[in-house]
Amino acid sequence: MFEKMEAIVLRTQDYGETHKIVTLLTKERGKLGAIARGAKKPKSRMAAITQPFIHGEFLVQVGSGLGTIQQGDLVNSFRAIREDIVKTAFASYLAEMTDKLTDQHERDPYYFQQLVYTYDWIAKGKDPEILTIIYELKMFKKAGIAPILHACASCGTTSAPFSFSISEGGFLCSRCLHVDQYAAPLQNHLVKLLRIFAKVDMEQIGEITVKKENKLKLQKIMDDYYDKYGGSYLRSKKFLKQLDMLQ
Numbered sequence: 001m002f003e004k005m006e007a008i009v010l011r012t013q014d015y016g017e018t019h020k021i022v023t024l025l026t027k028e029r030g031k032l033g034a035i036a037r038g039a040k041k042p043k044s045r046m047a048a049i050t051q052p053f054i055h056g057e058f059l060v061q062v063g064s065g066l067g068t069i070q071q072g073d074l075v076n077s078f079r080a081i082r083e084d085i086v087k088t089a090f091a092s093y094l095a096e097m098t099d100k101l102t103d104q105h106e107r108d109p110y111y112f113q114q115l116v117y118t119y120d121w122i123a124k125g126k127d128p129e130i131l132t133i134i135y136e137l138k139m140f141k142k143a144g145i146a147p148i149l150h151a152c153a154s155c156g157t158t159s160a161p162f163s164f165s166i167s168e169g170g171f172l173c174s175r176c177l178h179v180d181q182y183a184a185p186l187q188n189h190l191v192k193l194l195r196i197f198a199k200v201d202m203e204q205i206g207e208i209t210v211k212k213e214n215k216l217k218l219q220k221i222m223d224d225y226y227d228k229y230g231g232s233y234l235r236s237k238k239f240l241k242q243l244d245m246l247q
Contacts, residue, residue: 117202
């Protein structure tokens, strides 16, 4: 059965001498794998449409196992991402994380659209570090590992100040800090920022300015949180850290 579906290419791997296996995040069917025959041939149209980050419309023959991509039409190549190593690094991380935290054939148009918007904003020059934190929080929610940000994870109070506890999975109030001596203190504006990041739709992102030291603090929290609850090693994250050290 042939189906037309809107999708983003999350990753590819070689299959034989001339083919590729392509992992697609589709709007209609969630994540699925499909063979792109001839995609390793440089002049093949299939090669152009099956590159990572490509947003396209694909005609896929769907079966019980791997599907087969019959044809594809480009919606957005996100060229500005491909031409910038930093943007490429962030886009690669987002794709790998999405792949790790989503199940096969679990349809969810909302999260598909969030990734499209995120790539679009990165391509247009918005801060990829902030966009990544926002997207991470959305993916944590989808995977069922979202941190507790509305209240203290220990006693349930909603009154600040808060610290962030990796072991407790979210905020801890000042009275509950004895639960985790390693909890990271957060200024009130960072508490509010995390709550906004967890709720905002990617389509509605405006200009967000965060000091470098605050971004580093939030990134450290997100990295440690994923390491604790994510369950899978992300190779692309290591490359991001190396780039950050070089900068």
